[in-house]
Amino acid sequence: MAIKLDGKLVSSIIREEIKQEVLEILNDQEDRAPHCAVVLVGDDPASSTYVKNKEKAFKDVFMMSSTYRLDNSTTQKELLDIIHLLNNDDDIDGILVQLPLPKHIDSKVIIEAIDPNKDVDGLTMVNQGKLYSGIGLEPCTPAGVIELLKRYEIDLAGKHCVVVGRSDLVGRPLSVLLLKENGTVTICHSKTSDLKAITQQADVLLVAIGQKQFITPEYLKEGVVLVDVGIHRHLGKIVGDCDPSCYDKTSYYTPVPGSVGPMTITMLLKNTLKAFNL
Numbered sequence: 164m165a166i167k168l169d170g171k172l173v174s175s176i177i178r179e180e181i182k183q184e185v186l187e188i189l190n191d192q193e194d195r196a197p198h199c200a201v202v203l204v205g206d207d208p209a210s211s212t213y214v215k216n217k218e219k220a221f222k223d224v225f226m227m228s229s230t231y232r233l234d235n236s237t238t239q240k241e242l243l244d245i246i247h248l249l250n251n252d253d254d255i256d257g258i259l260v261q262l263p264l265p266k267h268i269d270s271k272v273i274i275e276a277i278d279p280n281k282d283v284d285g286l287t288m289v290n291q292g293k294l295y296s297g298i299g300l301e302p303c304t305p306a307g308v309i310e311l312l313k314r315y316e317i318d319l320a321g322k323h324c325v326v327v328g329r330s331d332l333v334g335r336p337l338s339v340l341l342l343k344e345n346g347t348v349t350i351c352h353s354k355t356s357d358l359k360a361i362t363q364q365a366d367v368l369l370v371a372i373g374q375k376q377f378i379t380p381e382y383l384k385e386g387v388v389l390v391d392v393g394i395h396r397h398l399g400k401i402v403g404d405c406d407p408s409c410y411d412k413t414s415y416y417t418p419v420p421g422s423v424g425p426m427t428i429t430m431l432l433k434n435t436l437k438a439f440n441l
């Protein structure tokens with residue numbers, strides 16, 4: 164019987180733990196709660212929804228967040244100036260730039276402009292590098308996946324963990340964190356030949372490819388732990404990179420929505436707390 168890895172439930176437990184820590188900070192007469200600046204450029208509806216969810220999540224754990232909603236016509240220079248101001252503001256602990264940015268802005272330049280100690284998304288090169296030594300702010304989605312597996316006491320040591328996808332945001336950092344947990348890690352991508360032959364060997368299969376319901380039961384070994392990072396809007400619903408028909412073949416699976424998504428936001432809260440304490 165496949166067990167659902169309930170990221171919503173686990174998130175609510177972790178958020179309660181975070182809330183208690185924030186209350187302790189406030190009770191200790193610290194002058195303020197941890198504070199994250201969220202920068203949103205343009206009017207992409209999905210990004211606006213993500214930002215609203217993040218604002219609510221900060222509020223629920225008594226943290227502060229300030230959202231900078233900028234016009235689509237904002238130039239790269241103007242955005243860099245804002246990042247610079249936020250870097251130098253002692254009342255701001257974390258900075259998050261909602262991606263994707265409009266096409267005329269180079270995301271890499273913007274991300275690299277963020278002070279690594281305030282980079283709560285864990286995306287700067289400094290934090291990507293620090294990931295290898297287990298320090299710094301970890302990228303939220305991969306960190307959320309590992310935390311979810313740990314909360315269900317799924318031991319990764321010695322397991323064959325197959326990651327499908329090698330993006331800077333998910334696949335690559337996730338592979339590093341799996342290795343840190345003593346998994347035996349294989350990374351696949353769009354140039355991998357005979358993907359199915361590799362995924363069928365996975366004890367833990369983690370999929371972040373951005374292809375709607377691409378993974379079907381034929382890709383799985385019986386009893387696999389299946390983690391679906393994908394998010395797509397399809398016919399008014401949210402679906403993942405894996406077809407739900409996969410679930411019956413697994414021992415544990417992450418439903419979409421309601422698993423990796425909430426964990427990602429929870430890790431953002433954790434990183435903001437960590438940045439406050441740096």
Ligand code: NAP
Pocket residue numbers: 304327328329330331332333334351352353354355358371372373374377392393394395404423424427
């Ligand atoms: P991305 O930057 O587009 O990267 C996709 C990766 O998948 C690339 O490495 C690509 O290979 C690989 N790939 C694409 N098609 C493939 C195929 N048919 N077979 C094997 N590999 C394939 O995407 P991303 O940012 O990592 O995001 C992946 C998914 O996760 C998206 O659906 C995104 O919306 C979702 N996501 C969810 C959360 C969350 O909080 N739940 C957070 C972030 C992202 P190449 O490198 O060879 O091109």
